[in-house]
Amino acid sequence: MSLMLTFFCLLPEYSFSPPPAPAYTLGKVVIDAGHGGHDSGCLGSKFKEKDIALNIALALGKMIEEQFPDVKVIYTRKKDVFVELHERASIANTAKADLFISIHCNSACFYDKKKRKEMCNKETQGAETWVMGLHKTEANLEVSKRENEVVLLEKDYTRQYDGFDPNSPEANIIFSLYQNAFLDQSLKMASYVQQEFKEINRNNRGVKQAGFLVLYKTSMPSILIETGFLSHPAEELYLGSEKGQKEITQAVFKAFRSYKKAMEFGLSRQEPKAQEKEVQQKKSETDSVKERPQVKENPSVKEVQPQKENTPVKPQEKPAEIVETPRDVPLFGVQFLLSKVSLKKNDPAFKGIKDVMEEFDNGFYKYTSGRIRSLDDAVTLQMMLRESGFPDAFVVAYLNDKRISLKEARQMLVNSN
Ligand SMILES: [Zn+2]
Known part of the structure; x- marks a missing residue:
């Protein structure tokens, strides 16, 4: 018996450990x-x-x-x-x-x-x-x-x-x-x-x-x-x-x-x-990150638009008529960035844009700027953001903090006039 014990003790530890579990399983x-x-x-x-x-x-x-x-x-x-x-x-x-x-x-x-x-x-x-x-x-x-x-x-x-x-x-x-x-x-x-x-x-x-x-x-x-x-x-x-x-x-x-x-x-x-x-x-x-892990998305890897070489022109002023979220009137903003991970306010991906709002929807963080009553001003903001290095920025509409379609928002503006 003692002989057997010695024998077991001599065996390297890993002989008894189960095979390593894969870091990722497709379940x-x-x-x-x-x-x-x-x-x-x-x-x-x-x-x-x-x-x-x-x-x-x-x-x-x-x-x-x-x-x-x-x-x-x-x-x-x-x-x-x-x-x-x-x-x-x-x-x-x-x-x-x-x-x-x-x-x-x-x-x-x-x-x-x-x-x-x-x-x-x-x-x-x-x-x-x-x-x-x-x-x-x-x-x-x-x-x-x-x-x-x-x-x-x-x-x-x-x-x-x-x-x-x-x-x-x-x-x-x-x-x-x-x-x-x-x-x-x-x-x-x-x-x-x-x-x-x-x-x-x-x-x-x-x-x-x-x-x-x-x-x-x-x-x-x-x-x-x-x-x-x-x-x-x-x-x-x-x-x-x-x-x-x-x-x-x-x-x-x-x-x-x-x-x-x-x-x-x-x-x-x-x-x-x-x-x-x-x-x-x-x-x-x-591919902003060359070496991607083979397993699931690495949370530290940011998926954002690659930075452009030229220094962006910052929007100089916010368009007029920015209001404190009034109720039951459509507001317009401009979406300019989409990310799989949440970004900090000072993230370089925002290229110095202040007044950034984050929304999480179906696996994506959406970043918008502005909550404006006038659609014309929102279009101006869209233009400024496009010139600031976000060529695909586009106007979005809200009603009481919820997204609505631009068509609905326009209709509401027409009805209220
Ligand atoms: Zn089909």
Whole structure:
């Protein structure tokens, strides 16, 4: 007995310690089947986007649940129902999910105003995966525009999406303020998906960036997969078939497995290469911090707009007519910065702007200046802020400290006169 004790004591301590737990575990994934209910999404000659997306989403979730019992799978819809875009993101944010995967189908059709009919390019085919960012080409803008247009079916869209109005030519300006804290992780997952699509001989259209409202609102690594074109006759049949849906599901599952492993253990089987130059370019533009941790967002890393070289011109004076928050009248301010972390009043990111107010909304800290009764003065303030190094500053409206849409505020001004 004593011999045995000695033997045990001689063993190095670590022989008995359990293997180190990963610093990060991917415990929750949200699977978002695009469209649903009265929003069919893209239409093929036989199949609808909403049905294909739901089939793949449910099959993918089931596969993850079976193979990774520790991972909680959350669906934004499990039936043929309409879910607003912000609600989809909100489901993911409330659940504090680690990954958001949105499933869609593409179409190369557009409405020709001159010919007054829909024109389709029946040759365009293949799969592509999107991450949130600014579009670099008109073609990329078109895809996000089509996916964002669904908000027109929602009641309160300008308020829900920071004044976003798909009908406005300036609609996409809100995305230029966006700082993607999860760009690296999102790109990693997107690249894995495209690699797997290549493995099953799908036409690889690459990883792309544009402003998708559903991704704009999520606060975790997020991707949107356009699984193929319903406007391509053969691809439509593939997307609608059991075989096609099974192959796509397996490909996305394998990508999920690789991503999970890479994130948890830093074991990347092969560093995915971003497949489009524009993505690389965008990355270097937005990466204010070069070495990002592989695990979740490091709270000490600030995600703010990169400083410009030239010294900013400070707004000289506040516009006239600033009042002490009167009740029941619309007030205007200017939003000029968005951040994933709360910033101190004297943060250099504010470039010396005083009178900064912070609002927290759905995972973002929004910074505004001014609470002004006159819309004209707010526009002047917007101009001054734009000249002070915030080229994307835009006017926002409030009623009793709550955001309202500019349209509502304007209407109230008209009614009061
Ligand atoms: Zn879609």
